[in-house]
Amino acid sequence: MRWLAMFLAATLSLSAWALDLQQAKQQGLVGEQLNGLVGAVQGNAQVNAIVSDINRKRLDSYRDIARKTGTSLAVVQSRAGQLNIERTPAGQFVQRADGRWQRK
């Protein structure tokens, strides 16, 4: 019973994070960068917390992929950046080649 409660809590907190990232993107607070990570378009403490949490987890996964495919983390990050920016729906922020934010 306690395990079930913990499992539920974990699942719920996960979806809370997901909602936060999606919301942050939709509200134009967070954008997709060329380096495969998210960045704060308008930073505040809460946004920065989401950004650093998401990026830490993304980097772990990117390192795994680099190891698996026998390439460098830099290559994986630049491909991820490309794909993330392509997948971003219109109206949300993406990073341009000159480093500035642009609403897609």
Next chain:
Amino acid sequence: MKRTAVVLAGLLLAACTPRVEVVVPDKPITVNLNVKVDHEIRVRVDRELEKLFEQEQELF
């Protein structure tokens, strides 16, 4: 005078001897395979990333 002319002519003719120089390159010839390798790695990385986007939807 005449001798000078002969010497001069000799010199001029000597300057005209055909000379073909064959230079052996000191570096070995290399075939650049980087482009192909890059492409293959990119395809593999992209495939792994697509899987990640599916598995870790809350991160993207």
